[in-house]
Amino acid sequence: MTVADRSAVITAGRAIGGGRRLPLTWIGVIPFFAYVGLFLLLPTGIVVAGAFLDKNGNPTFAEIQTTLSQDYVVRAYWNSLLLSLVSAVVGAVAGAILAYAIVLGSPHGLLRRVVTSMAGVLAQFGGVTLAFAFIATIGGAGFLTVFLQDHGIDIYPNGIWLYELPGLVVVYLYFQIPLMVLVFLPALDGVRPQWREATESLGGNSWHYWRYVAGPLLFPAFLGATLLLFANAFSAYATAAALINQGNPIVPLAIGNLIQSEVGLSDPGQAKALALGMVVIVAIVMVSYAILQRRTARWLQ
Amino acid sequence: MNWHRFSRLGLAAAAVLIVAACGSSTTAGSTNWATVPSASAGGGMDALVAAAKAEGELNVIALPPDWANYGAIISGFTAKYGIKINSANPNGSSQDEVDAVNQLGKTSRAPDVLDVGMKVALANTSLFAPYEVQTWNDILASQKDPNGVWVQDYGGYMSIGYDSSKVPTITSVDDLLGSAFKGKVALNGDPTKANAALNGVMMVSLAEGGSLDNIGPGVDFFHKLKVANNFVPVQATTATVKSGQTPVVLDWDYLSAAHGTDVPTWKVFVPSNAILGGYYAQAINKNAPHPAAARLWEEYLYSNEGQNLWLKGLARPVRMQAMQAAGTIDAAAAAALPAVNGTPVFLSDAQATAAGAYLAAHWAAAIS
Numbered sequence: 089m090t091v092a093d094r095s096a097v098i099t100a101g102r103a104i105g106g107g108r109r110l111p112l113t114w115i116g117v118i119p120f121f122a123y124v125g126l127f128l129l130l131p132t133g134i135v136v137a138g139a140f141l142d143k144n145g146n147p148t149f150a151e152i153q154t155t156l157s158q159d160y161v162v163r164a165y166w167n168s169l170l171l172s173l174v175s176a177v178v179g180a181v182a183g184a185i186l187a188y189a190i191v192l193g194s195p196h197g198l199l200r201r202v203v204t205s206m207a208g209v210l211a212q213f214g215g216v217t218l219a220f221a222f223i224a225t226i227g228g229a230g231f232l233t234v235f236l237q238d239h240g241i242d243i244y245p246n247g248i249w250l251y252e253l254p255g256l257v258v259v260y261l262y263f264q265i266p267l268m269v270l271v272f273l274p275a276l277d278g279v280r281p282q283w284r285e286a287t288e289s290l291g292g293n294s295w296h297y298w299r300y301v302a303g304p305l306l307f308p309a310f311l312g313a314t315l316l317l318f319a320n321a322f323s324a325y326a327t328a329a330a331l332i333n334q335g336n337p338i339v340p341l342a343i344g345n346l347i348q349s350e351v352g353l354s355d356p357g358q359a360k361a362l363a364l365g366m367v368v369i370v371a372i373v374m375v376s377y378a379i380l381q382r383r384t385a386r387w388l389q
Numbered sequence: 390m391n392w393h394r395f396s397r398l399g400l401a402a403a404a405v406l407i408v409a410a411c412g413s414s415t416t417a418g419s420t421n422w423a424t425v426p427s428a429s430a431g432g433g434m435d436a437l438v439a440a441a442k443a444e445g446e447l448n449v450i451a452l453p454p455d456w457a458n459y460g461a462i463i464s465g466f467t468a469k470y471g472i473k474i475n476s477a478n479p480n481g482s483s484q485d486e487v488d489a490v491n492q493l494g495k496t497s498r499a500p501d502v503l504d505v506g507m508k509v510a511l512a513n514t515s516l517f518a519p520y521e522v523q524t525w526n527d528i529l530a531s532q533k534d535p536n537g538v539w540v541q542d543y544g545g546y547m548s549i550g551y552d553s554s555k556v557p558t559i560t561s562v563d564d565l566l567g568s569a570f571k572g573k574v575a576l577n578g579d580p581t582k583a584n585a586a587l588n589g590v591m592m593v594s595l596a597e598g599g600s601l602d603n604i605g606p607g608v609d610f611f612h613k614l615k616v617a618n619n620f621v622p623v624q625a626t627t628a629t630v631k632s633g634q635t636p637v638v639l640d641w642d643y644l645s646a647a648h649g650t651d652v653p654t655w656k657v658f659v660p661s662n663a664i665l666g667g668y669y670a671q672a673i674n675k676n677a678p679h680p681a682a683a684r685l686w687e688e689y690l691y692s693n694e695g696q697n698l699w700l701k702g703l704a705r706p707v708r709m710q711a712m713q714a715a716g717t718i719d720a721a722a723a724a725a726l727p728a729v730n731g732t733p734v735f736l737s738d739a740q741a742t743a744a745g746a747y748l749a750a751h752w753a754a755a756i757s
Contacts, residue, residue: 334622
């Protein structure tokens with residue numbers, strides 16, 4: 089529809105003749121902006137506005153103040169930040185090592201093709217399916233848990249950590265590491281072998297190469313990818329909701345409970361105040377990511 | 390389905406509407422059953438039966454045939470009185486029932502009677518007509534509205550269900566702290582979200598020295614369970630019980646007893662020092678298109694026959710204790726439910742809200 093419109097408009101422009109043509113190519117992206125507007129900007133606007141309104145629709149800071157003064161909210165933010173940080177840093181380091189191992193091999197070799205296509209699949213494997221895979225394998229009655237118990241090994245001597253924050257870190261790493269491989273591989277590919285040769289011909293050793301050449305070049309890309317992983321973990325809901333059923337220890341689950349509670353605790357105003365906090369944190373992370381991306385792009389084309 | 394087919398044939402649809410309208414406007418004698426607060430006030434049971442038969446139909450809603458034995462209750466009522474029952478939206482929720490009352494208003498398709506959760510019942514009392522069944526005095530004052538606007542019908546007690554092949558016999562709440570229960574004790578959800586879980590914590594609180602106004606000891610107990618590594622933070626469902634993830638579950642006894650189908654060694658225990666009840670409630674639509682049939686339906690449900698039919702569906706009928714005392718209970722069906730000795734208590738709406746607020750502030754810290 090839009091493509092047809094656009095070509096019709098362009099044709100019409102030509103028919104009028106002359107060199108002046110309105111730049112109408114943007115029509116092609118209208119569906120995209122309509123989509124983003126309807127499903128990202130509008131809900132964000134509603135959340136931000138709602139966080140500053142009381143139950144009668146009057147402007148107020150009370151919702152945010154009462155929400156942020158509650159212990160469980162502070163704890164949920166703290167847990168969310170810690171979970172996202174740990175899973176992002178561990179995922180970034182492990183993913184970077186894996187990506188480097190792939191780069192060392194042949195660029196068209198079987199290993200690289202297998203690992204990248206697997207990473208593409210696993211980076212998208214999340215939510216209830218992933219949670220179920222872990223519950224069925226190492227849950228309280230998972231087949232591996234039972235098998236190890238039968239052989240005298242108890243993997244849960246201090247309670248089933250799979251259903252708590254440590255479990256979430258392990259499960260999140262399942263998609264964080266492949267995601268890191270995908271986003272970090274282009275940066276590693278941008279590192280030219282000639283730079284290493286140049287370092288060596290100038291008398292530098294491996295340490296010098298990493299410290300003064302590859303390291304500074306790759307570090308912004310690494311940091312940027314880590315931030316992406318951080319945002320990825322910070323906003324994840326379905327996996328956590330499927331795995332954690334008690335205490336709503338992280339912010340997305342706390343928001344869910346403020347909407348769904350059937351015991352009189354539902355409070356959409358507080359849910360919006362919590363969501364606003366998440367929007368602010370993700371916005372900071374994504375702006376930092378964009379800045380780092382620009383620095384990286386300057387060198388690694 | 391039938392209704393859909395009729396709607397294509399305008400003439401037939403009109404005919405049905407006329408018949409239905411005639412049915413609803415027919416009243417026996419001069420009694421207006423829509424405002425009668427009891428059978429005796431309307432001229433006795435015989436007059437009620439006659440008026441209901443004249444109406445000929447009854448509209449019920451959200452009654453799944455396999456839930457609390459409603460299939461048998463519906464066919465039993467029709468067989469006894471020859472009144473046809475139109476069962477709408479059998480899998481609907483309590484809120485769906487109230488929505489139907491509001492949307493269908495005074496039409497002939499509006500639900501005559503409702504079976505709703507207590508929260509929905511208390512929030513919508515202005516939609517209901519007060520009525521006292523003949524067996525009114527058997528029902529505890531805490532289980533009914535003083536005027537009969539709503540009356541609890543069936544439900545059960547908060548219980549500890551357990552797989553006796555995996556854990557030792559449970560005789561008190563404190564047993565759960567023992568080392569044999571490591572990684573085994575679960576709730577039916579998060580108590581800040583799910584009503585059944587909130588009642589589970591409240592039951593523990595009652596057993597641990599708390600009261601309906603103080604859920605704190607229950608929260609403290611779960612903290613001890615957590616420290617002992619006995620608490621499993623998994624929402625107990627039929628699936629988790631079957632797979633063995635949750636060998637000990639705090640849940641309503643009538644839901645817990647049903648696990649016996651999957652786990653033959655499943656047992657249900659109700660602590661005698663903490664008998665916490667949770668019941669559904671009956672209500673009559675004040676604009677019921679069949680007011681006499683609606684009241685006869687209530688009489689049937691609260692008769693020995695209706696109560697025993699619920700019992701066969703593992704639901705604990707509200708008159709159970711009175712019927713046990715009178716010897717009119719279906720003993721075989723009663724034996725399928727866990728034994729309970731003592732007087733049950735019930736959370737009021739205000740107490741439940743207060744407990745929820747306490748949990749919001751303290752639950753997450755207690756179990757992490």
